[in-house]
Amino acid sequence: MSWTTVCDVETIGLDEAVLALVDGEQVAVVRTAGGEVFAVDQRDPYSGAHVMARGIVGTRGDRPCLVSPMYKQVFDLRTGACLDTVGGEERVLPTWPVRVEAGRVLVGSGRNTGATPTSSPEPSSVGA
Amino acid sequence: MTHHPKQLVVVGGGMVARRLVDALRERDTDGRWAITLLCEEPRAPYDRVALTSYFSGRDPDDLSLGGAEIWDDPLVTIRRGVAATRVDREAREVTCSDGRVLPFDELVLATGSSAAVPPVPGTDLQGCFVYRTIDDVAALRQWVEALRERHDRPLRGAVVGGGLLGLEAAGALQALEVASHVVEFAPRLMPIQVDDGGGEALRRLITGLGVDVRTGTATSRISGERGRVHRMHFADGPALPVDVVVLATGVRPRDELARACGLEIGERGGVVVDDACRTTDPAISAIGEVACIEGRVWGIVAPGYAMAEVTADRLLGGGATFPGADTATKLKLLGVDVASFGDAFGTEPGSLDVVVSDPVAGVYKKLVLSDDARTLRGGILVGDASAYAGLRPMLGRELPGDPVSYLLPEGVGAAPSAELPDDATVCSCNNVSAGTVRGSVTEHACTDLPAVKACTRAGTSCGSCLPLVKRLMTTELERSGVEVSDALCEHLDLSRAQLFDVVRVGQLRSFTEVLERHGRGRGCDICKPVVASVLASLWNEHPLTQGRAGLQDTNDRYLANMQKDGSYSVVPRIPGGEITPEGLIVIGEIARDFGLYTKITGGQRIDLFGARLDQLPDIWRRLVDAGFESGHAYGKSLRTVKSCVGSTWCRYGVQDSVGLAIALEERYRGLRSPHKIKLGVSGCARECAEARGKDVGVIATDHGWNLYVGGNGGFTPRHAQLLAEDLPTDELVRAIDRYLMYYVRTADRLQRTAAWQEDHEGGLDAIRAVVLEDSLGIAADLDAAMAQHVDTYVDEWAAALEDPKTLARFTTFVNAPDAHDDTLAYVAERGQARPATPAERSGPVLVAGTTLEVRS
């Protein structure tokens, strides 16, 4: 797997996201208040608009979540599973491999499109 | 039914007598007792506790207690306007004022109290009143109305006595538009219920209602002129001119019948009874305010009701005894919250006080706890007694959690209802337990407050337990799957109004602080924007600085409105819809240069659609340089003030509606609120600005402006309702200031003014009282908050352009600063760009109508 260096982890505010270009694709990179870093598609699977990095980061129970700014579906950042479909059908937000090395965030090539925990990336802890 | 029921004579048709009759008739299914009730007053028992509501135009009939059917019961005889004059214990007979003699098997004295008249010369003058019966208050009202006919100056009144009753009477005088003074001998108001700190807070609240307060003052005499009250004189200080005087210096048990027939009388009056309410004559009982039980006389209704229940039980052969009572009291005066309960002064040894005092907010709260700070012994709440209903049942029990949390605004953090044991008394007037209230939901399928009240009787007397009853009901409903909570989300249990208060009182400045103090976890898309909005309303700081950008919802986050394809629209402010030709040209040029679709909105301004995120700062720069600013189309804040052309051009216009609309728009621009706010101003009653469809609508009249509030278009259209008529401009603006600020403080998340107004306790009338008469004593606060908003307003676009950190948020890719979002695709339609449909995106023909990149 090839890895693209995206930015310093400190560039991303806590519970915020930035947008990165990885292999010509738009990837939203999220850093939670707990210090974990996740990467997901920028494309919102419901509206089709490229907006995910502009959504609110938060939690549902102990699950880190990203909420689409368009129609407010809630996605589990660890698996991309939709926790609140706002009445619609279930859709998955594809996730990307991501790790933090020497204070830099790296996103791996190739998204995961399944929502099963086995295909989900291990979140990288950077020590909150 | 037995053929010869025993004779029960009840003397005194008051509240407690009525409870006895109800209780006995309910339980005496075999008809063992025939009841005769003697009422000295010319009417059946009524709700004395609610006496003051007689002034708010209520019919005496509205004060009736329970149904009137009881008087048709063949076993109940009521004699109105008939007093008992003598009791013959030997013969077991009562002599009545109408000459009749009634034999009895049992006699119950329920003669209550009479108002005490202080030993001051002049109390017999015309214009001096006591405050105890319907006839008293009717005479008082008549006197005031007759005086008003005669004088065209404001009337002046004084109340002797600054206790519960005196303050209620002062409120009643104010309601009759009589400027009132309260004169209290003790050094503070309500000396029996509150301590010095509470007294001071109370004084401020009462003074805020326009009532003049003199404590530590002895009234020496009342002087008259032609037999009518004229002046009040004091031990020191100048005399006070008065037109009416109310004496509220206490009550005296009406124990005269008992004295005359030789029953034992308490040291300070009252008929001595044992814990089964029997006097020294076993055939005679005494209940209510006339009884001296456990060595004391009770001046409140709840112990009286308990005595009535005990007596009913005993008459039917039961062994019930007086369960004791607490002195908990709550002042019933609109806008002045005072409650006192349990050992409020901490007289028990080893008591510990927890005090929260906030003179600015007008709040003083004290809890008295056991020395380990766990068990609640009593408390005093002044200025905000919302915790009272929840705290009172916890008397003598361990308070779960930090005691201070119970003193924060509106029961923040405290959820005593959840832990309240089933046997805790919730409604002490009617002795209803938490379990009974819960049962009304679970077993009797009650789903709203009226149903629970009807089913359990809780909350049907003084009403002070209602908040708690409601909470219990809500919790129970939720348990059965009905959603009623006003908690924001899993991270914050507060309603938006509560949140506003804790942020304001605690001077909180960040989301983290709010969540750490009052919530849990890390937050979500529900609580973050709400907290951001509250912080913005209070501190008026830029939405994208201080780490707040991540809290903002979709549109606020980039100070623009997100469109279906992820691009943005830009709406510059055009106050009142008035725009110069130059302004129109600039907007046109900008739209052309950036290839934006333009449309005139329903809010009288121009919307520019299809801007990429990274183009927003460049577009704003051009607009700001030309003198435009943000129109806040993205914010839960003021949108527009729509206007008609008004007297400037229109041949019917009577006022300058455009001028006022612009002034209002510039005043309230940027004000963050629970939901968006829209205003309208029409220059005459033809109403071309559709002002009555707005949150605040202003319509010109020949004499000034009519102010309408709570209008709405949208999903549930509503016409705004008239708040005030013919206001001059400065008063109009002040009224709108207060209305809006009050809404901002107390509405729920995403609740427009129409719904807020409808939900507000007391409805529009109560809101009007707050806005125009300062009934809550918060007007100065609201005015100051609005003044601060106006003073600190800055254009959010211009401020964003100044701040490099904020501007950095508008870069598209963190690792490719020069690349653009290439997923946006447009086709031309009617000469402008619009987003391409999915079919158009994949199809062969894609028309580039604009300067934006078109995907091929």
Ligand code: SRM
């Ligand atoms: C642009 C405009 C339509 C137009 O082309 O004319 C418009 C556009 C939107 N309206 Fe509106 N409303 C517009 C005038 C109105 C009006 C008419 C008016 O203000 O006189 C109403 C009815 C009056 C009222 O609010 O009571 C109106 C009632 C709504 C509602 C329903 C509110 C309600 O209380 O039920 C929503 C939904 C909401 O806010 O939750 C809404 C929501 C929206 C949103 C924000 C939907 C969204 O989330 O994207 C649209 C934003 C478009 C954008 O990007 O700018 N819009 N909207 C109008 C902008 C006015 C302006 O200059 O700011």
Ligand SMILES: Cc1cc2nc3c(=O)[nH]c(=O)nc-3n(C[C@H](O)[C@H](O)[C@H](O)COP(=O)(O)OP(=O)(O)OC[C@H]3O[C@@H](n4cnc5c(N)ncnc54)[C@H](O)[C@@H]3O)c2cc1C
């Ligand atoms: C303005 C006001 C506000 C109040 N607010 C509250 C409150 O918020 N909470 C609270 O707990 N309490 C309040 N009280 C006190 C409450 O009203 C009394 O505690 C309650 O009414 C006592 O009931 P009772 O039946 O013992 O006496 P009463 O209600 O006084 O009834 C006694 C009746 O007996 C009649 N009577 C007397 N002698 C005779 C006779 N010889 N023959 C025939 N009839 C006779 C009297 O005319 C009277 O109608 C308030 C009182 C007033 C005046």
Ligand code: SF4
């Ligand atoms: S009416 Fe509906 S579609 Fe039209 S602008 Fe308003 S929200 Fe959008």
Ligand code: FES
């Ligand atoms: S406590 Fe008075 S009505 Fe419930």
